[in-house]
Amino acid sequence: MTTSRRRFLTLGAAAAGLFLPARLAAQAAAPRVVVVGGGFAGASCARALRQADPRIAVTLVEPNRTFTACPFSNAVIAGLRELSAQEFTYDRIAADGIVLARTAATAVDPSARSVALADGAHLAYDRLVLAPGIDIRWNALPGYDEAASEKMPHAWRAGEQTLLLRRQLDAMPDGGLVVMSAPANPFRCPPGPYERASLIAHYLKTKKPRSKLIVLDAKDAFSKQRLFQAAWAELYPGLLEWVPLSKGGNVTSVEPATNTLITDFGRHKAAVANVIPPQRAGRIADAAGVADRTGWCPIDPSTFESKLVPGIHVIGDAAIAGAMPKSAFAANAQAKTCAAAVARLLAGGSPPTPKLINTCYSLVAPDYGISVAGVYQPSGGQLVDVPGSGGLSPTDAPRAVRAVEATLADAWFRTITAEVFG
Ligand SMILES: Cc1cc2nc3c(=O)[nH]c(=O)nc-3n(C[C@H](O)[C@H](O)[C@H](O)COP(=O)(O)OP(=O)(O)OC[C@H]3O[C@@H](n4cnc5c(N)ncnc54)[C@H](O)[C@@H]3O)c2cc1C
Numbered sequence: 001m002t003t004s005r006r007r008f009l010t011l012g013a014a015a016a017g018l019f020l021p022a023r024l025a026a027q028a029a030a031p032r033v034v035v036v037g038g039g040f041a042g043a044s045c046a047r048a049l050r051q052a053d054p055r056i057a058v059t060l061v062e063p064n065r066t067f068t069a070c071p072f073s074n075a076v077i078a079g080l081r082e083l084s085a086q087e088f089t090y091d092r093i094a095a096d097g098i099v100l101a102r103t104a105a106t107a108v109d110p111s112a113r114s115v116a117l118a119d120g121a122h123l124a125y126d127r128l129v130l131a132p133g134i135d136i137r138w139n140a141l142p143g144y145d146e147a148a149s150e151k152m153p154h155a156w157r158a159g160e161q162t163l164l165l166r167r168q169l170d171a172m173p174d175g176g177l178v179v180m181s182a183p184a185n186p187f188r189c190p191p192g193p194y195e196r197a198s199l200i201a202h203y204l205k206t207k208k209p210r211s212k213l214i215v216l217d218a219k220d221a222f223s224k225q226r227l228f229q230a231a232w233a234e235l236y237p238g239l240l241e242w243v244p245l246s247k248g249g250n251v252t253s254v255e256p257a258t259n260t261l262i263t264d265f266g267r268h269k270a271a272v273a274n275v276i277p278p279q280r281a282g283r284i285a286d287a288a289g290v291a292d293r294t295g296w297c298p299i300d301p302s303t304f305e306s307k308l309v310p311g312i313h314v315i316g317d318a319a320i321a322g323a324m325p326k327s328a329f330a331a332n333a334q335a336k337t338c339a340a341a342v343a344r345l346l347a348g349g350s351p352p353t354p355k356l357i358n359t360c361y362s363l364v365a366p367d368y369g370i371s372v373a374g375v376y377q378p379s380g381g382q383l384v385d386v387p388g389s390g391g392l393s394p395t396d397a398p399r400a401v402r403a404v405e406a407t408l409a410d411a412w413f414r415t416i417t418a419e420v421f422g
Pocket residue numbers: 036037038039040041042061062063064067069070071072073074103104105106131132133134155156157188189192196282283284315316317318326327328329330331359360361362
């Protein structure tokens with residue numbers, strides 16, 4: 001019997017009015033869950049755990065005082081929105097009775113069930129949830145290290161990098177060349193580079209119409225491709241050029257000193273360079289032993305428990321979630337599924353078989369939205385598409401429908417941030 005299960009049974013015995021020796025009664029402490037990472041996955045999971053069972057003592061480990069959301073950060077880059085609209089505090093989460101440890105987790109000892117924190121403290125857990133998002137694979141693209149990102153921003157974690165890219169676009173003279181690179185799969189937010197390309201193209205069209213944008217891609221296919229390409233042909237002809245892998249789009253190195261992206265076919269010297277580099281799970285996943293050789297974390301699709309280390313669950317971008325994309329919508333859905341499973345496991349029960357939903361909206365212009373939706377279920381140890389579910393925006397929809405989808409995108413962001421942080 002697990003420690004946590006013993007705790008709950010002890011509580012149950014007390015509730016039933018059974019006699020408990022003082023020593024045993026003193027052990028009837030609440031089960032402890034530590035959640036590392038206060039993003040869409042971790043913050044949502046912490047709250048869902050308290051809702052599933054208020055007896056669970058939940059600690060959320062997150063070094064930042066405010067969370068800066070990536071969805072809609074492409075609109076910040078294009079000058080359509082301020083970064084402050086992306087920032088959320090943890091005040092309401094603390095008000096839910098969740099203990100906040102305002103520091104980073106640095107190590108995990110799975111045998112002692114303990115997390116080490118950067119401030120020197122240790123947190124004991126009965127179950128641990130890791131939700132650290134992504135880390136950049138520095139130097140996986142030769143020449144692209146942390147110093148290079150100050151010259152050629154990735155802006156793939158929202159905040160200072162987002163503002164840097166925006167400032168560079170603002171400072172660029174009309175007629176300048178913007179070059180973006182998109183990585184091979186898997187990476188955070190599959191449609192994100194193409195939404196960014198669209199909104200940068202919108203910025204150039206409206207503010208610097210003699211300029212041009214080239215997107216160098218390590219792939220031949222991408223999310224919502226037909227919808228994006230149809231919209232680009234309609235809105236940004238001659239302004240936005242997408243170069244797929246098969247046409248020499250794969251960037252093999254970068255040269256920060258000259259702002260140049262290099263492919264097997266040539267060199268692209270940019271006025272503004274946005275490099276979206278290869279990624280991996282946040283590094284605490286590695287430290288905990290839950291990341292495999294891919295850099296991402298294999299999980300059980302019903303509970304999100306690590307396939308490598310029992311007692312540790314991984315959710316959000318860090319997890320290998322099969323057909324589910326790495327999105328904030330998916331992170332929130334996984335958080336709730338994981339919380340329900342953890343609460344059941346702590347109570348000695350077995351978790352239900354989940355179905356999870358994802359919808360990703362993208363803006364091609366401020367009043368032009370498109371979306372893709374999917375429903376997923378466990379099968380063969382992975383999350384797979386539920387046959388016949390999900391879908392894309394229609395390819396031949398009138399502009400009024402695109403405008404409605406842009407409004408829906410905004411409504412989605414307000415709803416998810418209110419649910420997770422509000
Ligand atoms: C440009 C862009 C646009 C996007 N648009 C959309 C969109 O429209 N819709 C959508 O659904 N998704 C979108 N996404 C994807 C979305 O942002 C991510 O999928 C989502 O943030 C994943 O949530 P997460 O909780 O796994 O990671 P995050 O939200 O990144 O949260 C991780 C948290 O963990 C913390 N952390 C990391 N390591 C530690 C540690 N050792 N100790 C303590 N804390 C730690 C970090 O500080 C961070 O707060 C977009 C992404 C980008 C880059």
